Amino acid sequence: MATDVISESGGKSDFWQGVRLSMPVVVASAPFAVLFGALAVDQGFTVFEAFLMSALVFGGASQMVGIQLFGQHVAPWLIVLSIFAVNFRHVLYSAGIGRRIAHWPVLSQALGYFILTDPQYAVAEARAQSGQTVGFAWYLGLGLPVYVFWIVESALGALFGKLIPNAHALGIDFLLPIYFLGLVMGFRKRPLWLPVVVASACASIIAYKTVGSPWHVSIGAVAGVLLAVILPPHHSGVETR
Amino acid sequence: MSTTFWIIIAGAIATYLTRIGGHLVISRFDNIHPRVEAGLNAVPAAVLTTLVAPELLHAGPAEWAALVVTAAVSLRGGLMAMFLAGAAVLILARQFVG
Structure with missing residues (x-):
């Protein structure tokens, strides 16, 4: 190329x-x-x-x-x-x-x-x-x-x-979580990646158990983003201009 | 028209707003506050994590094996490689543990 x-x-x-x-x-x-x-x-x-x-x-x-x-x-x-x-x-x-x-x-x-x-x-x-x-x-x-x-x-x-007969045996129902994990891993070079992932994972699991689905998505996402905002900028690798 | 149709239309409008919105809004500011930028950087990983984590609650051995292998392969391979590896492990493991 x-x-x-x-x-x-x-x-x-x-x-x-x-x-x-x-x-x-x-x-x-x-x-x-x-x-x-x-x-x-x-x-x-x-x-x-x-x-x-x-x-x-x-x-x-x-x-x-x-x-x-x-x-x-x-x-x-x-x-x-x-x-x-x-x-x-x-x-x-x-x-x-x-x-x-x-x-x-x-x-x-x-x-x-x-x-x-x-x-x-x-x-x-x-x-x-x-x-x-x-x-x-x-x-x-x-x-x-x-x-x-x-x-x-x-x-x-x-x-x-539409032609796939036995979706469970072929794992079709669990392919999306695997795909999403792949995407999450793809962002691992970003600053604050691990803390954000841990915060979002914990918050979404707790929200899933307490408030219930579908709120775990918003609550988990907000937790991760807030953490990134709150941590001092020099941790986030964003240049101060 | 079905609900699905309207979800697609609204999703398309929301997506187009993100694609044109940066030009219309952010480019008017000379600089973005570092904390805002850090927050924006964190958005994709934060959202996508919430779609994986709760699945762990009802994941069996086959699902765990698939996720572990996916994460391991991701350290070397690209997205498609890790997806295929995870899917292969899942299908194989389900033949034994259902």
């Missing part, structure tokens, strides 16, 4: 350069799209609903959280709040990338923010930091294949998921 394409100023070559960079993301996200579709159906979604969620939300972890809570019959507004909470990190990406794409027409910007996922931000920011402009054609080339494959593979996973 390190091949530098000599960019002719035409939008077409910029687009295809973006497409080329999108390929690792397409490959890496494919299993998760299929998994989402299969699990969504297992939790009570229809194939169309699984497809629709992928097409409109377009955020893997938050979609998994949504179907997990949906399967537990949690109040709808709390499901939406949890999706919002998991996706809240995008606020930081949005603030960062906003400076890079401010020269686009407003509608292009609106579309650009819609496909602003973790890898989209990472690759676009890397391009900007290398001194190149982040053009709309290039950005779209990077994001569009990821989006198209994501929704098609979700639908395929949902169709396939």
